[in-house]
Amino acid sequence: MDSWTAIGHSCAIAPTPCRLPIPPVDARCGVPVDRGGVIALQDLANRMGLRTNPQIFFWSAGLMLFFLALLLIFPGPIGTVFAAGREWITTNLGWFFVLGVTVWLAFLAWAALSRYGNLRLGGDNDRPEYSNLSWFSMLFAGGIGTVLMFWGVAEPISHFSEPPFDGVAPYSAQAAEDAMSFALYHLSLHTWAIFTLPGLAFGFFIYRYNLPLRVSSVFYPLLGDRIHGPIGKTIDVAAVLGTMFGLAVSLGLGTSQISAGISALTGMADSTALRVGVVLLVAVIATFSVAAGLDKGIKRLSNLNIGIAVGLMLFVLFAGGQTVFLLRSLVESVGLYASSIIPLSFWNDSLAAYTDPGGWGWQASWTVFYWAWTVTWAPFMGVFLARISRGRTVRQFVGGVLLAPAAFTVVWFVIFGWSAMASDGIDGQGGPISTAVADSGASLAMFAFFEQLPLATLISGIAVIVVVLFLVTSADSASLVVDMLCSGTGEMSPLRQRLFWALSLGGLAAALLLLGGDEAISALEEVITVIGLPIFIMVCGMLAALRVGFRREGPLTTVVVSGRRPEQPAEAGAPPRGAGNGTAAPDNTAVTTAGRDVPGRPEQDVGAKRDKAPPAD
Numbered sequence: 105m106d107s108w109t110a111i112g113h114s115c116a117i118a119p120t121p122c123r124l125p126i127p128p129v130d131a132r133c134g135v136p137v138d139r140g141g142v143i144a145l146q147d148l149a150n151r152m153g154l155r156t157n158p159q160i161f162f163w164s165a166g167l168m169l170f171f172l173a174l175l176l177i178f179p180g181p182i183g184t185v186f187a188a189g190r191e192w193i194t195t196n197l198g199w200f201f202v203l204g205v206t207v208w209l210a211f212l213a214w215a216a217l218s219r220y221g222n223l224r225l226g227g228d229n230d231r232p233e234y235s236n237l238s239w240f241s242m243l244f245a246g247g248i249g250t251v252l253m254f255w256g257v258a259e260p261i262s263h264f265s266e267p268p269f270d271g272v273a274p275y276s277a278q279a280a281e282d283a284m285s286f287a288l289y290h291l292s293l294h295t296w297a298i299f300t301l302p303g304l305a306f307g308f309f310i311y312r313y314n315l316p317l318r319v320s321s322v323f324y325p326l327l328g329d330r331i332h333g334p335i336g337k338t339i340d341v342a343a344v345l346g347t348m349f350g351l352a353v354s355l356g357l358g359t360s361q362i363s364a365g366i367s368a369l370t371g372m373a374d375s376t377a378l379r380v381g382v383v384l385l386v387a388v389i390a391t392f393s394v395a396a397g398l399d400k401g402i403k404r405l406s407n408l409n410i411g412i413a414v415g416l417m418l419f420v421l422f423a424g425g426q427t428v429f430l431l432r433s434l435v436e437s438v439g440l441y442a443s444s445i446i447p448l449s450f451w452n453d454s455l456a457a458y459t460d461p462g463g464w465g466w467q468a469s470w471t472v473f474y475w476a477w478t479v480t481w482a483p484f485m486g487v488f489l490a491r492i493s494r495g496r497t498v499r500q501f502v503g504g505v506l507l508a509p510a511a512f513t514v515v516w517f518v519i520f521g522w523s524a525m526a527s528d529g530i531d532g533q534g535g536p537i538s539t540a541v542a543d544s545g546a547s548l549a550m551f552a553f554f555e556q557l558p559l560a561t562l563i564s565g566i567a568v569i570v571v572v573l574f575l576v577t578s579a580d581s582a583s584l585v586v587d588m589l590c591s592g593t594g595e596m597s598p599l600r601q602r603l604f605w606a607l608s609l610g611g612l613a614a615a616l617l618l619l620g621g622d623e624a625i626s627a628l629e630e631v632i633t634v635i636g637l638p639i640f641i642m643v644c645g646m647l648a649a650l651r652v653g654f655r656r657e658g659p660l661t662t663v664v665v666s667g668r669r670p671e672q673p674a675e676a677g678a679p680p681r682g683a684g685n686g687t688a689a690p691d692n693t694a695v696t697t698a699g700r701d702v703p704g705r706p707e708q709d710v711g712a713k714r715d716k717a718p719p720a721d
Contacts, residue, residue, distance in 0.1 A: 145158035145159060145162055146158050148162070149161065149162075152600075153598055153600060154597075154598065154600075154601050155591065155597050155598055155601065156587070156590045156591040156597065156601060157340075157590055157591060157592055159337050160318075160337055160340045160341055160344065160589070160590045161590040161591075163337070163341045164340075164341050164344040164345060164348075164586075164590065165604075165608070167341065167345060168344075168345060168348055168349075168608065168612070171345070171349075172612060172615060172616075175616070175631075176615065176616070182631075183630060186630035186631045186633075186634050187630045189630070189633075189634040190630045190633040190634055191468075193472075193476075193633060193634065193637055194464075194468035194472045194473070194633065195464060195468065197637065198452065198464070198467060198468055198471075198472045199452050200640075201471070201472045201475040201476060201640065202449075202450070202451070202452055202467075202471060202472070202475070203450070204475075204640060204643075204644060205294050205297060205298060205449075205475050206294070206449040206450065207647075208297045208298065208301045208643070208647060209293055209294060209297040209449075211301070211647055211650075211651075212297055212300055212301060212304070212502050212506060213502075215304070215498055215502060215650070215654070216498060216499045216502035216503060216506075217499075218654075220498055220654045220657065221497060221498045221499030221502070222497055222498070222499065223308070223312070223497060223498050223654075223657060224312070224495060224496065224497050224498075225304075225307030225308055225311050225312060225490065225493055225494055225495065225496055225497075225498070225501060226307075226311040226312060226494045226495050227312070230311075230494060230495035231495045232493070232494070232495040232496050233494065233495065234492055236504070237407075238407060239492060239493070239504065240410075240504065240508050240509075241407045241409075241410040242492050249409065249410075249413065249570075249574035249577070249578070250354055250357065250358045250571060250574040250575055250578060251291065251295075251354070251357075252291065252513065252516050252517075253358075253361065253413075253550065253567070253570060253571045253574060254357050254358065254361050254546065254547070254550070254571075255287070255290075255291060255546070256516055256517060256520040256521065256550065257520050257521065257524045257537065257549040257550045257552075257553045258541060258546035258547075258549035258550070259283075259286070259287045259290065259291075259521070259546075260280075260283045260284060260287050260517065260520075260521030260522075260524060260525055261283075261521075261524055261525065261528065261537050261538055261541050261549055262283075262541060262546065263279070263282060263283035263286050263287070264279050264280055264283040264525050264528070264538070265279075265534055265538040265541070265542065267279045267282055267283070268282065268286060268453075268466050268467075268470070269282055270459050270460065274534070275528070275529065275530065275531065275532055275533060275534050275538075276530070276531055277530055277531055280522075280525045280530050281440060283521070283525065284437055284440060284441075284517065284518070284521055284522065285440055285441065285444040285448065286448065286470070287517050287521055288437070288440075288441045288444075288445075288513070288514055288517055289441075289444065289445060289448040289449070290470065290471065290474050291474075291513050291517070292441070292510040292513045292514055292517075293445070293506065293510045294449070294475075295474070295478055295513075296505065296506050296509050296510050296513075297506060298475065298478045298479055298481075298482055298643070299478075299481065299482065299485040299486065299489060299505065300489070300501075300502060300505045300506045301482075301486075301643060301646060301647060301650075302322075302482040302483065302485065302486025302487075302489075302643055302646055303485065303486040303487075303488075303489030303490050303493065303501070303505060304490075304498065304501055304502065304650065305322040305486065305646040305647075305649060305650050306319075306321075306322060306486045306487050306489075306490035307489070307490035307493055307494065307496075307501065308498070308650065308653055309321050309322050309324060309325075309649070309653060310322075310490060311490065311494050316592035316593065317487065317588050317589070317591075317592050317593055318331075318336070318340050318343075318589055318592050319339055319340055319343040319483050319486075319487075319589060319642075320332075320335075320336035320337070320339040320340050322645075322646050322649055323336075323339065323645060323646075323649055324649070325649045325652040325653055325656075326645065326648065326649050326652070339642065340589055340590075342638060342639065342642070343483035343589055343639070343642075344483070344586055344589055344590065345635070346480040346482075346483060346635055346636075346639045347480065347481070347483050347484040347582055347585070347586055347589075348582075348586065348605075348608070348609060348612060349480065349612075349631060349632060349635060350477065350480030350481050350484070350632060350635075351481070351484070351578065351579065351582045351609055352609065352612045352613045352616065353477060353480075353629060353632050354481075354575075354578060355383060355386070355575060355578075355579065355609070355610075355613040356613055356616065356617070357547070358386075358571055358574070358575045359379045359382045359383050359386075359575075359613065359617065360379065360545075360547040361547045361550065361571055362382045362568055362571050362572060362575075363375075363378045363379045363382055363547075364544070364547040364548045364551060365550075365551050365564055365565075365567060365568040365571070366378065366382075366568060368548070368551045368555075368564060369561060369564055369565060369568070376617055379617045380614050380617050382572075383610055383613045383614040383617060384610060384614055385572070386572060386575045386576055386579060386610060387579065387606065387607060387609070387610025387611070387614070388610075389572070389576045390576050390579040390580045390583065390606045390609075390610065391603055391606045391607065393576060393577075393580040394580055394583050394584060394602045394603060394606045395599055395602070395603070408573065409570060409573040409574060409577060412566065412569065412570050412573070413570050413574075416563070416566055416567065416570060417515070417516060417519055417520070419557075419563065420519050420520060420523055420557065421519050423557060423558055423559075424523050424527075424556075424557055426522075426523055426526055429522070429526065430518065430519055430522055430523065433518055433522045434514075434515065434518045434519075437514065437517075437518045437522070438514065441514060451467075452467065453466065453467045472633075473629075473633060475636070475640070476632060476633045476636030476637065476640065477629075477632050477633070477636060479636050479639050479640045479643060480632055480635060480636050480639055482639060482642075482643050483585075483589065483639070484581070484582050484585045484586070487585045487588060487589060488581050488584075488585050489501075489505055491585070491588070493505070520550075520553070523553070524537050524549070524553045527553065527556045536552055536555070536556070537549060537552045537553050537556070539552075540552035550567060551564050551567070554567065579606060579609055579610065580606070582605075582609060583602055583603075583605040583606035583609060584602060586605045587601055587602050587605055
């Protein structure tokens with residue numbers, strides 16, 4: 105069985121883990137049998153050769169196109185509405201975002217260190233299908249590779265030249281330390297907690313209990329069979345839209361960095377036409393990768409890209425003439441991050457109304473925007489991480505997805521951020537990198553930094569390639585995951601279906617750049633903050649669902665008729681589940697006789713049957 109078929113294997117649904125009945129479902133895609141409103145959409149999908157949930161697919165596609173049309177036709181009024189919404193959210197609910205992500209991080213630490221850390225994302229006998237190296241490369245390249253390339257120099261330099269804390273002089277040593285502390289806070293553990301929590305929830309409920317591969321499945325402990333009705337469909341459509349628009353913002357940022365690099369290398373004008381050309385190039389490459397599938401496409405691109413990125417980082421470390429300083433800074437920055445993470449995790453700049461003439465604005469523009477934007481990636485990254493992590497334990501998943509990329513992020517920011525600040529002059533008056541960021545924006549920061557290194561043209565060209573590949577892997581991963589969210593299964597869907605989402609993502613970003621220019625992208629950034637709020641609340645619900653799911657897990661129990669001593673009974677109320685091979689278990693007991701299995705249970709060796717006790721009535 106290949107890795108795609110192993111995901112859901114006909115999308116069978118196990119007996120309810122929360123003691124609530126599951127309605128009849130369409131065996132092809134997990135759609136509840138509805139002989140009324142679904143028939144017309146299903147017929148349309150059949151005529152188009154699609155194999156998906158027609159309600160989720162057509163509603164998501166239609167709303168995406170409708171929303172895009174509004175942005176392009178009425179960019180001013182729509183931007184004004186969403187700008188006001190963003191202002192209200194960041195001002196009145198900024199504390200909610202700051203506190204929420206910190207609570208998620210604490211919950212993940214508890215889950216990994218508790219007895220629930222031994223539970224597997226899948227059946228008890230499932231094992232990981234990817235090596236640790238390939239797994240790490242895929243989760244990193246499919247995650248925030250473009251963000252690190254964009255902000256690796258830009259964020260430290262921005263805080264270095266404009267310190268967030270009052271009373272700190274720009275370009276001072278204290279400003280440099282604060283800049284590094286904020287960069288690590290924004291893009292290390294907290295950012296990956298936003299990805300890890302949904303990934304853990306998806307892997308736990310979808311693979312351990314064989315529910316459909318959709319965001320709504322995570323809420324089964326809270327919603328029961330309503331996940332198959334309008335509430336569940338609304339959740340899934342919101343997840344698809346959030347993923348598409350979140351990736352559109354990322355493509356806009358990545359495209360602006362690529363076009364800035366091309367402009368610096370060739371002297372071409374950094375124009376809208378150039379950015380549209382870059383987006384179309386990324387979309388074309390992504391479609392080829394999507395056609396190849398996850399194992400051949402994303403895996404190969406991820407391994408290649410992470411290798412080039414590490415090589416680029418090592419070049420900066422050893423060729424920049426500051427190797428000893430950077431190694432010292434690496435050790436010191438770990439302690440700096442450890443000492444600042446708790447204060448920054450709760451810092452809300454509550455006195456800004458009294459100390460800052462602009463009021464509460466800095467954290468709204470940085471921390472809250474980061475969390476609102478990043479959480480729109482949560483459905484995409486959560487399903488993607490769960491997809492590549494089946495068979496790992498909760499402890500392995502949290503430790504790998506949370507700690508490994510966070511550690512890489514620390515090393516990346518130390519090497520690029522401290523090198524850039526040192527080149528600009530610590531305790532000085534600023535330099536060419538700060539000037540480039542102030543004059544041309546964050547997209548030029550990386551290339552302005554490379555101008556201070558040997559082989560600047562070659563390194564800048566390699567950096568452009570790295571950003572392109574990161575964008576391709578992100579677009580590739582997102583297209584495949586969005587298709588999974590619509591179909592509810594991990595089985596390979598028709599090629600036209602996967603290509604639709606890849607081309608839609610590229611077309612969305614290209615249309616905004618071509619027809620709306622910078623105004624459309626700015627409007628989309630405002631929209632992302634507003635869209636991020638309901639998705640943020642959704643992820644908080646995932647935490648509650650996971651807590652319920654964990655509590656219902658009890659010790660494994662075995663009833664044996666072959667002379668072996670039975671184990672202790674399971675905790676009352678523990679949910680039944682399938683054997684983890686993609687098929688649902690039809691009853692709640694596992695009885696093994698000498699060489700004979702109870703009908704309906706997957707075959708295993710004699711005496712090896714294990715399952716949960718039936719739930720209490």
